[in-house]
Amino acid sequence: MDDLDRRVVNALQVNPRASWAQVGAVLGIDPVTASRRWQRLRDHGDVWITAYIAPPGERGPVALVEIDSAGHSLEIADRLADDPQCASIDIASGGRDLLLTVSAHDLPRLTDYLLHRLGNLDHVRAVRTHPVTRVIAEGADWRLTALTETEQARLRESAVPTDHTRRRELTDQERAVLDALVADGRASTTELAAATGLNPRRARDLVRDLLGSGRLTLRTELRAAASGWPIYAWFFLRVPAAAATAISPRLGALPEIRTVLQIAGPNNVIMAVWLRELTDVTGLEAAIETHLPDVEIIDRAVVLRTTKRAGVVLDPTGRRMRTVPMEA
Structure with missing residues (x-):
């Protein structure tokens, strides 16, 4: 991984579902370049994003x-x-x-x-x-140290705000979305819709609600x-x-x-x-x-x-x- 690779990965550690347009704007690169960098690393198994319910210790012993x-x-x-x-x-x-x-x-x-x-x-x-x-x-x-505090703050601005008081049990539709995100935390709304049988707008709203209620953790990892x-x-x-x-x-x-x-x-x-x-x-x-x-x-x-x-x-x-x- 070179310095630009690390900056792309660091950006998705801060905001795992940031759009490539947002990542490109913060890093000062073309969105297509950011996407290609991530996809190459992901295809090689060097990076991935997975999902699970709540942080450890909150989902159970x-x-x-x-x-x-x-x-x-x-x-x-x-x-x-x-x-x-x-x-x-x-x-x-x-x-x-x-x-x-x-x-x-x-x-x-x-x-x-x-x-x-x-x-x-x-x-x-x-x-x-x-x-x-x-x-x-x-x-x-845990974070790589490839981005400045200003760059990280810009990425956090587009992240879904979290309100932990909204936590509740998952519905069947939310569990279906979670299952799809476990394999790929950046799955698009179209991909989520295809995997769950929901329409894309409903899938997008469920992801936002899961993140906003603090019930969903997205984890960007690397080798x-x-x-x-x-x-x-x-x-x-x-x-x-x-x-x-x-x-x-x-x-x-x-x-x-x-x-x-x-x-x-x-x-x-x-x-x-x-x-x-x-x-x-x-x-x-x-x-x-x-x-x-x-x-x-x-x-x-x-x-x-x-x-x-x-x-x-x-x-x-x-x-x-x-x-x-x-x-x-």
Whole structure:
């Protein structure tokens, strides 16, 4: 990806359904050029936009799960790839072989998945579950740094304003639209109409209402190796309970941070980061220790391969292969 590619991707991170005319106007390029750049990257599996209902933690209970697989990491990852409850799968270094992000519609369904699906897998020697009590930051919020604040503000102007007080259960028509957006969050109203049997105007209005009520999250993603931030790591932190609410958002504001979770457990904050170099793992630790002295870093894990991210199944190079709708 060159600089213009990154600017196009960054624009769609800010406003995933911005028109190509809007993107072109902000970036100072022809709309056709912006469209072609995105389509080329999407065709290669380097970028994609998917959809899911509400942010994690609001659509149902979430847990981060560590698995000791006795050397069978890839086999287990492949067996879990099509599970709608298993949102993300990382093969990691350190004291665990796999790190899973698991979610379900309600706590009984989550418990059933943890005990029966994961607990009965062959070759699994240990399963450690970290229930998430609060999602401070998630991958949908992470941004490339290719646009200025002014450019980002211009793109946000055309985004649908959100009013979270309008949340309610999805209708059958809204679920049909969601299903179409899971595979391609930029599907046109014509494409949505063809997929759902609705007329284009109705499909457009449903998308706007889903976004406006905060019930729909559109997530623009890219292959880590193409992003300029190819090193992916998890940190397990211990923060004084009285300080966790104040410190966690400060961690989430760091540009390297993709995910910050408050956890019910001794390591009460767990975060995921993308970094430019492997040596930056130590550098980030030093920065946290210097600027946040109340934070104790208990453990860390470098991700060797991600096989699934937010419902999207990835090939060994990190390119999108297919999308599995997450349970909602």
